[in-house]
Amino acid sequence: MDEGFRFKVILLGQGAVGKSSLLLRYVENKFSLRHISTIQASFQSKTIEVDGRQVELSIWDTAGQEKYHALGPIYYRGSQGALLLFDITDSRSFEKVKTWVKELQRVLGDSCALMIVGNKLDLEKERTVTEQEARSYAETVNAQYMETSAKENLGISQVFDRLAEEMIRMAEASPQQNTRTGNSNSANGRSNRTIELIDDEPKRSKCC
Amino acid sequence: MGSEHPPVEEHDESKKLKVQIQEKDLLCINGCGFYGTPQWGNRCSKCWRSHLALMKKHHDFTKNRTLLSFDNFQERRKLSTESRSMTIKKIFKPSAMLGEGQSQTMTPSSSMSPVTTPTRVRSLSPESKASREAFSEYLSKNLPFLLVQDIVKTVKYATNKIHELNAISPDELSDLVQNFYQGVSEKLNHNPVFTSGKLKVRTQDVMEEIEKFLCVSCYSRLFCASSDEEVADVSLQDRIRSLHWVTAGFLETKLDFTNVSKCKTTNCQVRDKLDEAISQIIDMNGHRTAEKKLRCLIDCCHAIFEALKESVAPTSADEFLPVLIYVILKGNPPLIQSNVKFISRFALASRVMSGESGYFFTNLSCALQFVQEMNHESLRMNQDEFEAYTSGHLAPPLSLMNCACNQAIGSMERSLAEVGELLKKQQQLLVKIEELDVKMTKENEEMAVQFANFLKVNPSQKYLQMKEEREKVEQETKLACSLSDSWSSSKLSSSRNSEDEPKATEQATSTLLQ
Numbered sequence: 001m002d003e004g005f006r007f008k009v010i011l012l013g014q015g016a017v018g019k020s021s022l023l024l025r026y027v028e029n030k031f032s033l034r035h036i037s038t039i040q041a042s043f044q045s046k047t048i049e050v051d052g053r054q055v056e057l058s059i060w061d062t063a064g065q066e067k068y069h070a071l072g073p074i075y076y077r078g079s080q081g082a083l084l085l086f087d088i089t090d091s092r093s094f095e096k097v098k099t100w101v102k103e104l105q106r107v108l109g110d111s112c113a114l115m116i117v118g119n120k121l122d123l124e125k126e127r128t129v130t131e132q133e134a135r136s137y138a139e140t141v142n143a144q145y146m147e148t149s150a151k152e153n154l155g156i157s158q159v160f161d162r163l164a165e166e167m168i169r170m171a172e173a174s175p176q177q178n179t180r181t182g183n184s185n186s187a188n189g190r191s192n193r194t195i196e197l198i199d200d201e202p203k204r205s206k207c208c
Numbered sequence: 209m210g211s212e213h214p215p216v217e218e219h220d221e222s223k224k225l226k227v228q229i230q231e232k233d234l235l236c237i238n239g240c241g242f243y244g245t246p247q248w249g250n251r252c253s254k255c256w257r258s259h260l261a262l263m264k265k266h267h268d269f270t271k272n273r274t275l276l277s278f279d280n281f282q283e284r285r286k287l288s289t290e291s292r293s294m295t296i297k298k299i300f301k302p303s304a305m306l307g308e309g310q311s312q313t314m315t316p317s318s319s320m321s322p323v324t325t326p327t328r329v330r331s332l333s334p335e336s337k338a339s340r341e342a343f344s345e346y347l348s349k350n351l352p353f354l355l356v357q358d359i360v361k362t363v364k365y366a367t368n369k370i371h372e373l374n375a376i377s378p379d380e381l382s383d384l385v386q387n388f389y390q391g392v393s394e395k396l397n398h399n400p401v402f403t404s405g406k407l408k409v410r411t412q413d414v415m416e417e418i419e420k421f422l423c424v425s426c427y428s429r430l431f432c433a434s435s436d437e438e439v440a441d442v443s444l445q446d447r448i449r450s451l452h453w454v455t456a457g458f459l460e461t462k463l464d465f466t467n468v469s470k471c472k473t474t475n476c477q478v479r480d481k482l483d484e485a486i487s488q489i490i491d492m493n494g495h496r497t498a499e500k501k502l503r504c505l506i507d508c509c510h511a512i513f514e515a516l517k518e519s520v521a522p523t524s525a526d527e528f529l530p531v532l533i534y535v536i537l538k539g540n541p542p543l544i545q546s547n548v549k550f551i552s553r554f555a556l557a558s559r560v561m562s563g564e565s566g567y568f569f570t571n572l573s574c575a576l577q578f579v580q581e582m583n584h585e586s587l588r589m590n591q592d593e594f595e596a597y598t599s600g601h602l603a604p605p606l607s608l609m610n611c612a613c614n615q616a617i618g619s620m621e622r623s624l625a626e627v628g629e630l631l632k633k634q635q636q637l638l639v640k641i642e643e644l645d646v647k648m649t650k651e652n653e654e655m656a657v658q659f660a661n662f663l664k665v666n667p668s669q670k671y672l673q674m675k676e677e678r679e680k681v682e683q684e685t686k687l688a689c690s691l692s693d694s695w696s697s698s699k700l701s702s703s704r705n706s707e708d709e710p711k712a713t714e715q716a717t718s719t720l721l722q
Contacts, residue, residue, distance in 0.1 A: 008562060020524035040513045042525040043567040060567050061525035063574075067586045068529060071574040078561045 004054030007167050009160075010075055012100045013085030014064045014093040018119045021150040022085060023059060026160055050164045057160065059083075064096075072100070073107045080167045081113040083159070086134075088118040088147065089126040094134065101141050111174070113166040114143035117159055121149035269435040335496055339424040346417050350409045355401055362392060363418055370426045378434055382553035385422070385430075389415060389556055412558065416499065419556045423497040430554050431496075432546035441545045448540045448579060453597045458587050459530040481515035482531075484508075486539035493542045498555035501547055502565040508535065509568045525571075533575045548573060 013019045020041035027044045042061040047054060062068075062075045076082075082104055086093040097116060104112055116138045118129065131147065138145035144162060148155040236244035242252035251259060343363075347356040366388050373381065396402055396411045423430065432438055488508035492501045512531050516523045536544070551569060552560055559565050578586065584594035596602035667675070 006562065015526050019526075023524075040523045040528070042523060042528050043564055045563075058562055058567075060570070063525045063529040065526060065530075067588070068574070068578065070581065071577055074574050074577065075570055077570075 004056065005164075005168060005171060006056045007058070007081055007164065007171075008079040009057055009059050009081040009083055009163065009167075010079045011059055011061045011083050011085065012064070012072075012097075012104075014087075014090075014096045017064075017085050017087040017090070017093050018150050019061055019064065019085055022117070022119060022148065022156060023061065025150045025153055026156045027059075046160075048160065048164060050161060050168060053168070055164045055168070057164065069099075072103055076104060076107050076112070079108070079112060080171065081115065081163050083163065084114065084116045084143075085119055086117070086129070087120050088129050088134075089120055089123050091128045094118075094129045098137070101143065105141070110142070111170070113163060113170055114138075114141065115159060115163045115166070116143050116145045118145070118147040119150060121147050121154055122151045266435075269438070335427075336425045339421055339497075343417055343421040347414075350407065351414070352401060355399065359392075359414070359418070363421060367422060367425050370422075370429050373429075378430075378437070378549070378553060381430065385554050386557065389419065392418060415556055419554075419559075420497045420499055423499075423554060427496045431550050432543060437546055437549065438543075441543050444545055444576075444580065445540060445542070448537055450598050450600070451537055451579070451582065453603070454537055454582070454587065455534075458589075459534050478515045478518055481511045482535065482538075485511035485515065485535045489535060489539050489544075490541045492544070492547050498551045498559065501551055502555070502559060502569060505568050505572060506565055509571070529571060529575060529578075532571055533578055536572075536575050536579060545576060548576060 011019050011023065023041050023044055027046050043059070045056060045058045047056045049055070060075060060079070062072065082100075084097045084100055086097045101114065101116075104114065116134065118131070118134055134147075135145045144166065146155055146159050146162065148159060150156060234243050236242050236252035236255050237250045238252070238255040240252060240255060242254065244250040244252050244255070248256035249259070344356075344360065347359060351359070366385075370381070370385075373384075376384075393411055393415050396414060401407060402411055432441070485508045488504045488511060492504045492508075495501050495504065509528075509532070512528060512535060513523050516527055516531060541547075548569075552573075560569055584591040587594065593602070663671070
């Protein structure tokens, strides 16, 4: 059943760092200050090919406002990758990324591939977070780091390709985490079952 | 008061015996150290009271459950259609699907369970019947006969088992069902019929059908199955009711209600779309399958995106989640938490974990959690203020945004503005009417004067003619008068000398008559 992979990627980032722009640029290759044709940029999926293998990415946007921060873990559940976006002209948004990384690692452990992205490369002149700073931080938390510009379509698809590669690597390293399209069940960690609903053993009596 | 029924001696004897034998027996059976009394079931007063409270709670719950739950609804409906369904059953019995025999043999054992009454297991609800037919039709259309038989047998076994299991927590049941799904899908995946790739349907499709059937046929056992969950639902509903004052403004939604005057048609759409979203989320409770419940949720979310389209497009989660929360607060959907739990427990994992339905479901879970934990901090306001609004001591100020969100106030304001405009128009009209009136009378007078003057200066032809005629007539009369005067005077003078003249005329007339 080596049909391909199916990954869930969550998109985290403070408001106005360009989450929806990045997503739309990637999925539809569109950028405009007022996008009109697409009415939603919160859930998108795209199938790509990495090393000749089909990878279906489901990208889940999350609400970035402070007051919804506590809801994060509900979104993280069952995701194989996280895209943490910040605005290189806004150091507050970078600090926000750090708190998310901590939380992700607390909830998901090391099972989630992390990709930190500095967006708005087109505003290089107003940069307040240096590439060096971001990169060294990413290294300490075992994440990858890239910079993009959704406006000028710089580095967007590379971000997703790299993330997909990393997710495949992790999925193959830990085969018990089943992300193959064949069976995407989440029945992990279910033990000590005494009753079965399947009667494939003939010796079992049918009822009490 | 069982102690009053037996004869007196025996009663005394037993009492004596008790006193003689063990003083320990007089202690409260809860072992709290106080003395108990037989009237209180050998409990002390304190334990008896808590026991009563527990009993009452239990009683209330069962009462509520019968009032609220789907079961009862189903039962009531069943009562009305029972006789009919029995005859239908008789007619169709020979042609019933595979596994029917098995279910018939299963019924006696399941009838022993205290919760499920034997009749309910035997006569299926119309929904279950319809879903069973759809299920078997789907299978027989798409799969080879042997496999169909196998699947039906497996599923039948599982549904019967679910109905039998009583002393089991919903979470354990969920584990069982999920394991069942996984087991069946593994079995199907390894089946040569599927691996050969000749079939039109995928394992996933078959699994979806199995899930649908299982949801419908075991709904009464799977949905809202414990008292705690129902209590949680009711308390959530109360909470939402107490949060009625939280409007779109407080949640910082980007819904654009304000451009009413600018563009009436689009704004109506925003409201209509929100209403649609609300009705969809309420509708979730009305369906039995996880699939249909999720379908409602997806429709609800799409309506929200449509509503947001006017103000922000494309909509990211930053805008979407607040509106979903707003929709939940406005709609106060019934048993929403039980519905969410039902879906997360008994839907196929693929539905809940991936795809659009999974995304929206996650958002719904988030929104519900937010509502539950909503406090002054999450709305960025003063704690006292928040509590005052929630308890109803204070009404929130009517800011523009909040007003604009309230439909009633909104439409009232619009009507008021319209009435004001109409009044103004009427006033203007009245002024104009008065002006016209004055002008008309003035002009009328002027005209009369002018007309008279004009006539004086330029008399018309007719007038002249009439005048001429009149003058003529006057002259004639004058003439006639003078003539008659002269005539009469002459007559007087000549009357004496012409006396035979009348005689002559008399003669003439008589001859004429003859």
